[in-house]
Structure formats: structure tokens, C-alpha cells
Amino acid sequence: MDNEGKTNVSAEVSDILESISFLNLAHQPLKVFLRVRPFSIAECESHESQGVVTIEDPQTVILNAPKESSAMKNSERGVGHSVHRFTFSQVFGPLTTQSEFFEGSMKEIVRAYVNGVNGLVFTYGVTNAGKTFTIQGTSKDFGILPRSLDVIFNHIRGRHYLKMNFKPYMSSDVKKLEDAQIKQEEAIKTAILASLKEETESISNIVTSMCDVESDSYSFTSKSLPSNSLAEKDFVPLEIHRTNMHQRTQASVWISFCEIYNEYVYDLLNVFSTSKPQKRRVLRICEDRGGNSYIKDLKWINIQSTEEACKILKVGNKNRSFACTRMNEQSSRSHSIFSIRLLQLTDEHQPRVLGVSELSFCDLAGSERCNKTQAFGDRLKEAGNINNSLHILGKCIAALKQNQNPKMKPIYIPFRESKLTRLFQPFFCGKGKACMIVNINQHPSTYDETLHVMKFSAIAKQVIQTILPKSFGYFPPKLVGGNGKPIVHFDADTSVDYFPDSTETSAEEEVDITILSHEDLLKTTETLKEKLVAERQSKLLLEVKIRREMAEAMFRQLLETEEAWSNRLEDLKDSYEEKLESTFGMYKEAIKKHAYVCAMEQIEDHYVPIEEFLAEQEKVEDRENKILQLEKQLDEQSGRLLALGSLNSVIPTKENNMELDLMNQTMKRANEGLQKQCKEKEELIKSLKFKIQKLNGTLLEANEGYRKMAEENSQLKQTIMLKDQEINSLQDWAKRVIELEETVSSLQKELDERKKHLSTEELKQHKPRRGLLANLKSTVAATASSPLGKGWGKYEDASSSSRKQVLLAHKAKD
Numbered sequence: 001m002d003n004e005g006k007t008n009v010s011a012e013v014s015d016i017l018e019s020i021s022f023l024n025l026a027h028q029p030l031k032v033f034l035r036v037r038p039f040s041i042a043e044c045e046s047h048e049s050q051g052v053v054t055i056e057d058p059q060t061v062i063l064n065a066p067k068e069s070s071a072m073k074n075s076e077r078g079v080g081h082s083v084h085r086f087t088f089s090q091v092f093g094p095l096t097t098q099s100e101f102f103e104g105s106m107k108e109i110v111r112a113y114v115n116g117v118n119g120l121v122f123t124y125g126v127t128n129a130g131k132t133f134t135i136q137g138t139s140k141d142f143g144i145l146p147r148s149l150d151v152i153f154n155h156i157r158g159r160h161y162l163k164m165n166f167k168p169y170m171s172s173d174v175k176k177l178e179d180a181q182i183k184q185e186e187a188i189k190t191a192i193l194a195s196l197k198e199e200t201e202s203i204s205n206i207v208t209s210m211c212d213v214e215s216d217s218y219s220f221t222s223k224s225l226p227s228n229s230l231a232e233k234d235f236v237p238l239e240i241h242r243t244n245m246h247q248r249t250q251a252s253v254w255i256s257f258c259e260i261y262n263e264y265v266y267d268l269l270n271v272f273s274t275s276k277p278q279k280r281r282v283l284r285i286c287e288d289r290g291g292n293s294y295i296k297d298l299k300w301i302n303i304q305s306t307e308e309a310c311k312i313l314k315v316g317n318k319n320r321s322f323a324c325t326r327m328n329e330q331s332s333r334s335h336s337i338f339s340i341r342l343l344q345l346t347d348e349h350q351p352r353v354l355g356v357s358e359l360s361f362c363d364l365a366g367s368e369r370c371n372k373t374q375a376f377g378d379r380l381k382e383a384g385n386i387n388n389s390l391h392i393l394g395k396c397i398a399a400l401k402q403n404q405n406p407k408m409k410p411i412y413i414p415f416r417e418s419k420l421t422r423l424f425q426p427f428f429c430g431k432g433k434a435c436m437i438v439n440i441n442q443h444p445s446t447y448d449e450t451l452h453v454m455k456f457s458a459i460a461k462q463v464i465q466t467i468l469p470k471s472f473g474y475f476p477p478k479l480v481g482g483n484g485k486p487i488v489h490f491d492a493d494t495s496v497d498y499f500p501d502s503t504e505t506s507a508e509e510e511v512d513i514t515i516l517s518h519e520d521l522l523k524t525t526e527t528l529k530e531k532l533v534a535e536r537q538s539k540l541l542l543e544v545k546i547r548r549e550m551a552e553a554m555f556r557q558l559l560e561t562e563e564a565w566s567n568r569l570e571d572l573k574d575s576y577e578e579k580l581e582s583t584f585g586m587y588k589e590a591i592k593k594h595a596y597v598c599a600m601e602q603i604e605d606h607y608v609p610i611e612e613f614l615a616e617q618e619k620v621e622d623r624e625n626k627i628l629q630l631e632k633q634l635d636e637q638s639g640r641l642l643a644l645g646s647l648n649s650v651i652p653t654k655e656n657n658m659e660l661d662l663m664n665q666t667m668k669r670a671n672e673g674l675q676k677q678c679k680e681k682e683e684l685i686k687s688l689k690f691k692i693q694k695l696n697g698t699l700l701e702a703n704e705g706y707r708k709m710a711e712e713n714s715q716l717k718q719t720i721m722l723k724d725q726e727i728n729s730l731q732d733w734a735k736r737v738i739e740l741e742e743t744v745s746s747l748q749k750e751l752d753e754r755k756k757h758l759s760t761e762e763l764k765q766h767k768p769r770r771g772l773l774a775n776l777k778s779t780v781a782a783t784a785s786s787p788l789g790k791g792w793g794k795y796e797d798a799s800s801s802s803r804k805q806v807l808l809a810h811k812a813k814d
Contacts, residue, residue: 031089032436032461033105034061037130038094043443052450053442060087063451066444071451086454088438088461098137102147109435110148110359114155114342117467118432119359120424124390124457125439126449127366134439135338135363136313145313145338145361149306152253152342152359161250161345164302166353168254168341169480171292171426174353178482189301193308195271196315249354252343254300255309257316258283260419261334262385268316268336269299285422292426300341313338335389335420336363356477358432364390364420367453392418394456400428400463412553430466612688619684623677630670637663 036053054062065072065082075082092101109119121144123131137143153160164185169175177185257268265283272278286296303309321334338361344354365386392414399413415425427434438457440450479487641663 028465028467029089030434030436030460030463030465031105031108032438032457033090033092034086034088034438034440034457035092035096035101035130035134036061036094037439037441039442052444052447053440055091055093056085058091059089060085061091061454062086063447063454065451066447068444069447071448084451084454086458088457094442098141098143098147101134102144105435105437106144106148109433110151112433113357113359114152116344116355116357118357118427120362120427120432120434121360121437122362122364122424122434123437123439124364125367125453126441126446129366129439129441129446129450131437131439132363134437135361136317146306146310148359148361149253149309149340152340153306156251156253156342159248159250160304161252161343162304163252166252166343166345166351167302168300168343168356170286171288171290171294172356172358173288173478173480174343174356175480176482176487181482185302188299191271192269192301192315193311196311196318248346250345250351252302252345253304254302254341254343255312256295256298256300256339256341257313257336258295258298259320259334259336260389261321263389263419265295265419267297267299268319269301269312270319272319285419292431293422295423333365333386335365335386337361337423338363353477353479362420362424367449367456389418389420392421393424394459396421396424396428397456397460397463401459404464410549412549428463428465433467434465436460616684616688620681623681626677627674630674634667634670637666 036055051064052066054064056062063084063086065075071080072082074080090104092104096104106121109121113119121135123134125131133143135143135145137146164182165177167175167177167185259266259268265285266280267283270280281297283298284296285293287293301312303312316336316338320336340359342357342359344356345351346354367387367390395417396413396415399411402408403410403413415421415428424434426432436457438453440453442450481487641660
């Protein structure tokens with residue numbers, strides 16, 4: 001073996017050993033932090049704390065079930081316990097400030113992020129537990145998101161790339177924009193910032209108001225990240241080691257903001273016109289060449305400061321899906337994801353991408369059940385989709401925990417069953433660090449939901465993360481042009497031996513192939529062919545392995561489905577048997593009732609009074625006694641006759657003949673008497689039946705008469721009620737008539753007085769006067785003299801007389 005082969009083998013062995021040592025160091029449990037929300041003023045005044053949450057030490061918390069909770073009721077019945085203990089990476093009490101929480105939870109993941117490792121931070125908990133406050137905070141008390149942005153900008157201070165000609169592309173690539181595309185990006189950013197109509201009160205002073213945070217963060221980034229640290233040595237892309245360490249690097253920061261609502265992905269940075277409503281565009285999740293998921297057509301905005309990031313965050317929050325529930329008036333009904341990508345570039349005439357790292361903050365929606373929020377309609381659909389995605393996230397975490405146990409058979413991890421878990425997959429599969437923040441509310445009314453959250457976090461804490469190195473199944477960032485095609489640069493300074501044998505060679509490395517000889521080019525081509533064949537073989541083996549695992553998983557799923565269906569068939573069989581037995585019992589009872597009713601009807605048809613039955617029974621007994629006596633007499637007579645016949649059988653005499661005649665006559669008489677008695681009995685039975693029929697007829701007639709009398713009584717009652725109503729109306733009418741007569745009499749008196757007054761005035765004045773009173777008088781006189789007036793007076797007299805008669809009749813009735 002030549003020296004070149006030896007150097008290649010030694011390099012591969014060193015890379016393998018470095019990867020193994022790194023893998024041994026990169027195994028660590030998932031960081032799970034707990035933050036307890038303090039009581040609000042209203043909750044403090046209600047005095048309902050009951051000591052539900054007790055912090056035992058910085059890593060342990062104890063939950064005590066309140067009296068009204070389901071856990072306490074189950075523990076009283078002997079199911080479960082009323083006290084639960086949980087451990088976390090660190091527990092932050094209600095008095096923890098935002099700065100203390102950031103320093104205690106985000107230091108490690110932000111340090112890894114600025115050195116090239118992807119990071120994910122997601123909050124989990126019920127509604128109104130403080131998840132959004134933990135991530136975003138307020139304008140005066142910032143959360144972990146603006147504080148992380150401030151740390152990032154402090155880290156790249158002095159080497160911030162201010163242009164927009166390099167933009168994130170797909171999952172980890174970078175696109176070089178043309179002039180027209182740069183102008184378009186600037187217009188999009190300007191439109192988003194202009195859409196924020198409300199005045200930002202204190203955002204303009206973010207840097208000055210966060211001076212204490214900046215000083216702490218800057219000291220953190222400068223002191224806690226030494227140049228020879230493990231993170232810097234292992235996580236910075238390998239191109240940095242191959243380039244001149246003295247050359248200047250620059251960094252560009254881009255952000256995006258999206259939400260997953262009802263299992264649809266929407267971009268929260270879309271600017272909609274207020275004049276007419278527009279339908280939001282649904283985005284699609286795709287995968288790159290390394291299997292990493294990314295959201296296609298998602299907007300990435302270049303930011304120059306924390307102030308711009310906070311403004312854009314406000315715009316996204318305005319477009320986010322909120323709704324009012326029973327547990328929170330402004331409850332987020334979607335999972336929001338705010339991502340920050342840091343592009344590390346070389347400060348050269350033709351810039352190259354040294355690394356792309358992404359830090360995502362996911363604010364999960366509330367994990368409470370539908371009966372707690374009392375959701376209906378659209379809110380119920382939203383809650384169903386939220387609980388489904390969180391349930392699949394729990395299944396993925398449980399499957400990851402089970403697959404880490406070498407004694408148990410690996411199972412399928414359902415990352416693709418939900419949009420949320422599909423985006424989380426790279427972070428749980430070794431291509432980034434994940435961190436979970438659990439927010440709980442210590443109010444007793446949310447204890448059952450809080451207990452469910454704590455049990456979920458206990459499973460998540462047992463998941464071991466394996467952070468893969470960049471040289472292990474990692475595709476370096478690729479630089480593409482505005483049309484999406486790769487841009488390849490070659491550099492003459494790169495050695496010839498390094499190009500064909502390096503496992504880290506990418507399409508962007510600068511190698512000048514014009515200085516290579518024909519033989520070197522042939523060798524390079526051969527090595528590339530061998531690598532291609534080896535890569536294809538490894539991919540085929542991987543495909544066979546994946547197909548086998550999928551077949552086994554499908555076979556297990558089919559067996560489970562078959563078992564479930566068999567159990568369901570058995571349950572259906574048992575239920576149908578129970579239904580048939582109950583139906584058979586119902587029919588049996590109905591037949592018994594019908595037979596009983598029929599028997600009672602027959603008894604009623606043949607009913608005979610007990611007195612008559614007893615009398616007839618006594619008569620029958622008397623007759624039977626007489627018949628027995630006669631039979632005895634007949635037996636005696638027959639015995640005598642036989643005795644006489646035996647004695648006088650040889651010599652018959654006249655005396656014997658006479659006795660025989662007498663016996664025959666007596667027997668005839670007895671038979672005739674018996675026949676008469678039988679006839680009398682039959683006639684008596686017939687007469688009894690006839691009497692019973694007559695009685696039944698009379699009973700039916702009596703029933704019919706009673707029914708008719710009841711109908712007549714009801715009719716009489718109705719007529720009496722009508723008469724009473726008429727009498728009342730007549731009385732009212734009579735009162736009204738009397739009042740009218742009184743008014744008529746009073747008017748008549750006034751008229752007489754006026755007549756007298758007019759007559760006296762006429763006597764005083766000889767001249768006739770024409771006026772209103774004279775005309776009235778003449779009119780009255782004319783009407784009185786006319787036949788119509790005479791008739792009216794007669795009618796009035798008749799009506800008054802009839803009224804008087806009616807009144808007298810009513811008084812007589814009263």
C-alpha cells in the first residue's frame with residue numbers, strides 16, 4: 001500500500017474514532033424545565049390555593065390533589081394516589097423572573113446554536129399557564145425569545161452582514177438573490193412593518209431598556225464560550241478548519257413565523273388588505289435530500305436588530321388564531337413556530353456559506369380536554385385537532401423512550417401522523433437539540449389537567465438525545481442561485497490529493513480543475529464512480545432494511561387489527577345475545593299477560609253469583625243423596641228378588657209374581673222420579689244461564705246509560721258555564737244601560753233648564769234673534785214634531801221598559 005492509501009486509511013480511522021468519541025459525549029437526556037405560574041390578584045383574593053403545588057427542591061415538585069378533583073375522588077375509591085412526585089432538569093418557582101429563567105434554561109441551547117447546532121424550544125401546558133408569556137413576555141418584561149435574539153446580535157456584533165443577497169432556502173441551504181429579488185425582499189419587509197398600525201410604546205427603546213440583559217448576555221457569550229470549548233471544536237462546520245482562521249466571517253439573521261391550525265400550516269407574516277377579506281394560503285411540508293422537513297414557500301425576513309424582530313413578532317401575533325374559551329379569554333387555538341436562522345458567510349469577493357443553524361420556538365396550544373373549555377362547534381373542532389397533534393407527540397416521545405431500551409423490540413415512531421411531529425422529527429433524530437418547557441397553573445380547578453401534563457413530561461424527561469456530528473450523515477449547506485440551481489466555485493489553492501479522497505467534499509468547494517493532468521482526472525473519475533457504486537449499495541441496503549421494518553410493522557399492525565376486530569365481534573355477539581334474551585323475556589311476559597286477560601274475560605262471561613251457586617250445589621247434593629238412597633233400596637230389592645228367585649225357582653207361585661210386579665212398579669216409579677229430577681236440573685241450569693245473560697245485558701245497558709248520563713252532565717256543565725257567562729255579560733250591559741239612562745236624564749234636565757232660560761230671554765226681547773241656541777231649539781222642536789222623532793221617543797220608552805224588565809228578572813234570579 002502506498003503512502004496515499006495509508007494516509008487515507010488513517011484519516012478515515014481518525015474520523016471514525018472522533019465520531020465515536022463525540023457520540024459518547026453527545027448522549028444526554030432531554031432537558032425538561034418546569035415553571036410554576038404565580039397566582040393572579042383575583043385568585044389570591046379567593047383563597048383557593050389549597051397547597052396543590054409544593055416545590056421540594058430545585059429538581060423536585062410535589063402535587064397534592066384538591067378535594068374537588070377527580071384524582072382525589074379516585075384515590076378515595078382506591079384507584080390511584082392523591083400525592084404525586086415529579087423530577088425535572090430544573091424547577092422554577094412562581095417568584096422566578098424572566099431573566100433568571102432565561103439564564104437557567106436557555107444558556108446551553110443558545111450556546112450550541114451560535115456554534116452551528118440546530119435548536120428547538122417548545123412549551124407545553126394547559127391554557128392560562130403562562131406559555132406565551134414565557135416565550136414572548138411583555139414590552140417591559142421580555143421572554144426567552146427576545147432575550148435569545150439579543151444574545152445572537154451581541155454574538156455577531158461587529159461582523160453583521162447587512163445585505164439581503166443571501167437568503168435561507170429549503171431546510172439548510174442558502175439562495176443567492178439577484179437584484180430584482182433583493183428589491184422584492186425589501187418590499188415585503190417594508191409592507192410587513194407598515195402593516196403594524198398600532199403604535200409600539202416601548203419597542204423603539206428595546207436595546208436601551210435591555211441594557212442589563214445585554215451586559216449579562218454579552219458576558220455569557222464571551223465568558224461561557226471559550227475558544228477551546230467542546231461546542232466550538234465539534235459543532236462549527238469543517239470548512240472553517242480548512243479555511244484561513246484569520247479570514248473574516250460574517251453572519252446574517254433571518255426569521256419566520258407560522259402556525260399549525262386544524263392540521264393546516266399558515267404563514268403568519270402574510271399581509272392582507274383590509275378592504276376585502278382574503279382566504280389564507282395553506283403551506284405544504286416537504287423534505288430535502290437529507291430527509292429534513294421544511295415548509296415550502298414560507299416567508300423568511302432579514303432582520304438587523306431585536307427591535308425589528310419584535311415588530312415582526314407583533315405582526316404575526318395579530319394574524320394568529322385566537323378564541324375565547326372558559327379557561328382563557330384570549331386562548332391560542334394553534335401551535336405557533338417562530339424560527340431564527342443564522343447564516344455564517346465568508347467576507348470575500350465571492351462569499352461562501354460556512355454554516356446554517358436554526359433555532360425554533362414553538363408555543364403549543366393548550367392541552368386541556370374539551371369538557372374543561374366547554375367548547376362547541378368550531379371551538380370543539382379546534383380542540384379535537386389540538387389534542388390529536390399533542391397525542392401523536394406523546395406517542396412519538398413514548399416510542400423514542402421504548403426504542404432506547406435494548407431489551408425491548410423497536411417500534412415504529414409515528415412522526416408523519418401529524419404536521420407538528422413531522423417538523424419536530426429532525427430535532428429528535430440527532431440533527432439538533434430539543435428543550436421542553438412545562439408551564440403549570442397551581443389553581444385547584446386545573447389540577448386534573450396539570451397532572452396529565454406532568455405525567456407526559458415525566459415520560460419526555462427519560463428520552464435520551466443523541467446529537468450526531470456534522471460528519472455523520474450530514475449534508476453541508478449548499479449555495480444555490482436565484483433560479484434554485486447550485487452554484488459551484490473552484491479554488492486553485494486546494495490540493496489535488498484532497499479533492500478525490502475527502503469525505504467532506506461538497507459542490508461548493510473551490511477547486512480549479514484546469515491545473516490537473518489527464519491521469520489525475522481519470523483517477524478522480526474512477527474514485528467518484530467507486531464512491532457512487534458504494535453509495536448506491538448502502539442506499540439499497542438501507543432501503544431493504546427500511547422495507548423489512550415497514551413490513552414487520554405492517555404485519556404487527558394487521559395482527560393487532562385482527563385481534564381488535566375479533567374482540568369487537570365477540571363483544572357484538574355478547575351484546576346481541578343479551579338483546580335476544582331480553583326480547584324473549586319481554587315476549588314471554590306479554591304472552592302471560594295476554595293469557596291472563598283472556599282467562600279473566602272467560603270468567604266474566606260465565607260469572608254466577610256465589611249465593612245462587614251455593615244454593616244449586618246444595619240442591620245437587622240433596623239429589624245425589626236421594627239417588628244413593630234409591631240405589632241402596634234397589635240393591636236391597638234386587639237382593640231380595642234374587643233370594644226369592646233362588647228359593648222359588650222350581651215352583652213359581654202367585655205371591656212371588658205379585659212381589660215381582662210390585663218391585664217392577666217401584667223401580668219404574670224410581671226411574672221416573674230420577675228422570676224428572678234430571679229434567680228439572682237441566683231446566684234450572686237453563687233458567688240460570690238465561691238470568692245471567694239478562695244480568696249481563698242489564699249491566700251493559702246500565703253502563704251505556706251511565707255513559708250517556710255522563711255526557712249529558714258534561715253538556716249541562718258547559719251550558720251552565722255559557723249561561724253564567726251570558727248572565728255576567730247581561731249584568732255588565734244592564735249597568736252600562738243604567739249609566740246611560742242617568743246621563744240621558746242629566747242631559748234632559750240641562751236641556752229643560754236651557755229651554756226655560758231661553759223662554760225668559762225671549763219674553764224680555766221682542767225682536768227675534770238668530771243664533772246657535774235658537775237654531776238648536778228650532779232643530780229640537782222640529783225633530784220632536786217629525787215622525788222620526790216620535791218614533792225615536794217611542795223606541796226609547798220601549799227600550800227603557802225592556803231594560804227594566806231585564807233588570808227585574810236578574811234581581812229575581814239573584
